[in-house]
Amino acid sequence: MLDGLDTSSIGVAAPAIAAHFAVPPAALTAAFVLTSVGAVLGYLASGPLVSRFEARPVLIASVAMFGVLSLATPLAGSVGQLAALRLVTAIGLGAALPSAIAIATSQCPPRLRETAAVIVGTGLAAGGILGGVLGAVLTAHLGWQSIFIIGGALPLALSLVLLLWLPRRAAAGDLVSINQRDLHRGGLKPIGDLLATGLGARTISLWLFSFLIFADGYALVFWLPTLLIKFGFSPEYAQLGISFFSAGGLVANVTVMLLVSRLPIARILLSGLVVGVISAAGLAAHDLIPIGVWLLIAGTGAGLISCSVGQSALAVAIYPEALRTHGVGFSAAAGRIGSIIGPAVAGLLISMGVAPKAIVLAATIPALVAILALLQHMRTPTRT
DSSP, X not given: OHHHHHHHHHHHTHHHHHHHHTOOXXXXXXXXXXXXXXXXXXXXXXXXXXXHHOHHHHHHHHHHHHHHHHHHGGGOOSHHHHHHHHHHHHHHHHHHHXXXXXXXXHTSOGGGHHHHHHHHHHHHHHHHHXXXXXXXXXXXXXXXXXXXXXXXXXXXXXXXXXXXXXXXXXXXXXHHXXXXXXXXXXXXXXXXXXTSTTTHHHHHHHHHHHHHHHHHHHHHHHHHHHHHHHHTOOHHHHHHHHHHHHHHHHHHHHXXXXXXXXXXXXXXXXXXXXXXXXXXXXXXXXXXXXXXXXXXXXXXXXHHHHHHHHHHHHHHHHSOXXXXXXXXXXXXXXXXXXXXXXXXXXXXXXXXXXXXXXHHHHTHHHHHHHHHHHHHHHHSOOOO
16 A cells, blocks of 8 residues: 555645646656656565565565655755656665565465455555545645655554564474575576476466556556646646545555455456546547546456456466566566656657647556456466
8 A cells, every 4th residue: 555655646736746746747757767767676576585584574674764765855955856756765665565466375275365366456446546545635735745744654563563563483484484485595586487398388478468567557647647737637636636546556456455365357447447548548439527537447457456456466377386476576577667668658749849748548558458468377287
C-alpha cells in the first residue's frame, strides 16, 4: 500500500509541483522516468539481496529507505534535485515488493500462492486510492510537500512494526532462504535459468506482457490529472482521477483474489485486460457526462492494475520456489522498464500538443499486444 502511495504521489502532486517551480507539467518527465529507473534497479537487486541476506532484512531496510527519502523530497530546490531524489527513493520501492511476495508465498500451500501474491500486490491499488484522496485534500490545504511527508512518515513507522513483529523464521521460509543462498553460492545465473528449456518462451512472454501493461498503467498514473485538466476538469477533480483509476483496480484485484484459486490466472488476466481496453477506448471516443468519465477511468484502471498486480501471480505460478524471488523481480523489472517508456512517450505527446483523447486511445495499442503475449500462458499449464 505504501509503495502505491509513494508511486502515485508524484503524479497526484505533478500540477502543483510544476506550478511551484514555474515550469510546464511536461518538465516533470525526468522525475517520472527516474522513479521507474530506480524501481528497475531495486527489482533487479531484490533477488541477489534476498539470496545473500534473506527476505526479512531486505524488506525492512527497503521500507525504511524509501520512507526516509520520501521525507527528504520536499527539500528539493529544483526539478533536477526532485528527479534525483525520486531515483534513489524508487530503489527502495523496487526492492520491497519481491521480498514481500517471497515472504507471503513461502507461508502458503501451493494452491494459495497466487492468491497471496495478488493480495500483497493489491496494496499498490489501495495506495493509489489513498494517494489520490490525500493528494486532493493535502495539496489544497497544506501544499504538495505534505503528500511526501505523510508518504515518508508512514513507511518509517511500518519499518519499526516489521522489525518487531514480522516473523524471523518459519519452516517454509527457511527452505526458500536456504535454497536461494545455495543457488547464490553455487554461481547460479538467474537469467539463464529463467530462460532454460521449458521456461524460456513463458519467461519472454511474461516480460513482454509486464512491459506493455506497466507502460500503459504508469503513463496514466503519472499523467492522468494533467490529461483530465486538458479534458476540461478543474485541478481538484482531475486529481481524483487517480483515485477512480485505482479504485477500479482495487475492485478488480478483489475479484481476482476470489477467482484465482478456481481459474487459471492467465484466463482471469485476459478478461480484465479486455475490460480495460474497452474502457480506455470509450474514454477516448466519447464526450460523456462526468459520471461516465469516472466509470470509464475506473474500468481502465480495473484492467491495467489487475494485470500489473497479476503478473506477479503469473510469475509465482510459473517458477519453482528457488527461482521465485528472481522470477518475480525480473518480471517486475521488465514492467518497470515499460513504465519508463510509457510516461516518457506520454510526456512527449503532451509537450507536442497531441489531443488528450488521442493519447488515451493510443494507450489501447500496447494493451492489445499484451493480450497476444498472454495467449502463450493460456496454452501452457501452470506449475503447481
